[in-house]
Amino acid sequence: MVRIAIIGCGIVGASIAFELSKFPELKVTVFDKQPPVQGSTGAALGVLMGVISHKTKGRNWHLRETSLQRYETLIPELEAATGRKIPFNKQGILLLCSEGEDLSKWEKLAATRKSQGWKLELWEVEQVREFCPHLDLNHNIIAGIYSPQDRQVDPTTLTLALVDAAKLNGVNFQFGVEVQGIKSGQDAHPTTNSLSCGTGILPVTENSTNPTINLISCGTGILPVTEKFDRLIVSAGLGTAAVTASLNQLVDIRPVLGQALHLRLKNPLGNPDFAPVITCDDIHIVPLANQECWVGATVEFPENGGEVQANAEMLEEVMARAIALCPALAEAEIIRKWSGLRPRPEGRPAPIIEALPSNSKVFIASGHYRNGVLLAPATARSIREMILQ
Numbered sequence: 046m047v048r049i050a051i052i053g054c055g056i057v058g059a060s061i062a063f064e065l066s067k068f069p070e071l072k073v074t075v076f077d078k079q080p081p082v083q084g085s086t087g088a089a090l091g092v093l094m095g096v097i098s099h100k101t102k103g104r105n106w107h108l109r110e111t112s113l114q115r116y117e118t119l120i121p122e123l124e125a126a127t128g129r130k131i132p133f134n135k136q137g138i139l140l141l142c143s144e145g146e147d148l149s150k151w152e153k154l155a156a157t158r159k160s161q162g163w164k165l166e167l168w169e170v171e172q173v174r175e176f177c178p179h180l181d182l183n184h185n186i187i188a189g190i191y192s193p194q195d196r197q198v199d200p201t202t203l204t205l206a207l208v209d210a211a212k213l214n215g216v217n218f219q220f221g222v223e224v225q226g227i228k229s230g231q232d233a234h235p236t237t238n239s240l241s242c243g244t245g246i247l248p249v250t251e252n253s254t255n256p257t258i259n260l261i262s263c264g265t266g267i268l269p270v271t272e273k274f275d276r277l278i279v280s281a282g283l284g285t286a287a288v289t290a291s292l293n294q295l296v297d298i299r300p301v302l303g304q305a306l307h308l309r310l311k312n313p314l315g316n317p318d319f320a321p322v323i324t325c326d327d328i329h330i331v332p333l334a335n336q337e338c339w340v341g342a343t344v345e346f347p348e349n350g351g352e353v354q355a356n357a358e359m360l361e362e363v364m365a366r367a368i369a370l371c372p373a374l375a376e377a378e379i380i381r382k383w384s385g386l387r388p389r390p391e392g393r394p395a396p397i398i399e400a401l402p403s404n405s406k407v408f409i410a411s412g413h414y415r416n417g418v419l420l421a422p423a424t425a426r427s428i429r430e431m432i433l434q
């Protein structure tokens with residue numbers, strides 16, 4: 046029996062837990078300082094931009110392709126296992142190109158996707174108008190790119206379904222448990238550290254004869270929880286830097302804020318038989334059931350590497366641009382506004398999926414920045430391959 050600890054239960058940690066839960070030889074425990082889906086995942090729009098992204102080769106395309114393929118089986122598998130209905134929009138993504146956009150790069154991408162076995166269509170403005178009568182294409186829109194095999198999923202329902210399905214397969218979830226740090230190898234003194242847990246140190250021990258990780262974490266600050274693990278997976282999003290800092294391993298992940306809105310429309314939007322995600326200049330209009338939709342998101346970087354506060358004007362700008370595209374949104378009722386922090390690796394490409402150089406028993410699955418929902422299934426598969434190799 047291999048004992049696995051997963052720190053963090055957003056979409057990434059939950060996906061890994063479910064993936065590993067299928068292997069009876071693995072005993073998996075997931076820790077999160079909060080209830081599930083309170084981090085970045087709870088703020089996400091769930092748009093899965095795979096085929097329509099400009100990544101065409103290497104790791105980044107491979108992860109996207111793996112995830113898109115897996116989503117087609119994962120959603121029905123989770124629905125059957127848990128009885129939850131997971132909102133999953135299979136009508137694709139329609140990207141609107143503004144004046145000045147180089148359409149030849151899209152033609153090239155469509156040809157590449159065809160050679161890879163995926164579909165991407167270039168639409169004239171008239172075709173966009175025919176399929177999406179609710180859009181105002183008078184200003185600036187010169188073409189549409191339709192990606193029928195890209196998807197959108199409700200990230201919260203999906204994560205909760207992953208947790209339920211993993212529980213059914215025997216995974217132990219401990220919510221309200223904050224892991225405060227890791228201490229490696231020879232330095233780790235489990236007994237002492239279990240007492241010093243409150244000071245924020247969490248030991249990992251590793252030796253060649255009996256490689257175990259002593260993970261000691263604090264509940265709500267009262268009693269320390271002490272357990273031994275053979276492997277540790279850090280999928281703590283923005284919390285990853287703090288958890289790994291005590292290993293003298295800088296996994297520098299910083300926040301990029303995003304704001305979005307949930308709207309209720311007065312009338313059905315456009316064509317009832319064709320409701321893809323509409324995207325233009327980085328703004329998404331995500332159709333939902335019951336004449337509702339999400340609009341977002343802003344991309345707000347912290348100044349001087351510090352904290353980032355939501356900028357109300359930037360959200361207004363997103364809404365104004367969405368209304369220019371889809372005038373019916375002007376009449377919509379705003380049900381909710383929210384913001385979240387995307388975990389972005391500093392100075393290196395997203396995401397980070399690797400064993401820590403200083404400790405081969407500790408794996409990082411973090412820093413998914415703007416595509417954590419898209420890349421979660423492929424991340425889970427990569428981690429499973431590393432664990433079972």
Ligand SMILES: Cc1cc2nc3c(=O)[nH]c(=O)nc-3n(C[C@H](O)[C@H](O)[C@H](O)COP(=O)(O)OP(=O)(O)OC[C@H]3O[C@@H](n4cnc5c(N)ncnc54)[C@H](O)[C@@H]3O)c2cc1C
Nearest residue numbers: 053055057078084085086090092224282284303417418419
């Ligand atoms: C507005 C917005 C829109 C987005 N839209 C999309 C989209 O359309 N498509 C897409 O693919 N992605 C989107 N994203 C990005 C996506 O949300 C993230 O990439 C993804 O949620 C990251 O998942 P995660 O599991 O790594 O992190 P999180 O969801 O942040 O989960 C990390 C978890 O770790 C826990 N944790 C942290 N530290 C500790 C600790 N010390 N001990 C215990 N637990 C700890 C936290 O409580 C949290 O639950 C969007 C993000 C935002 C903000």
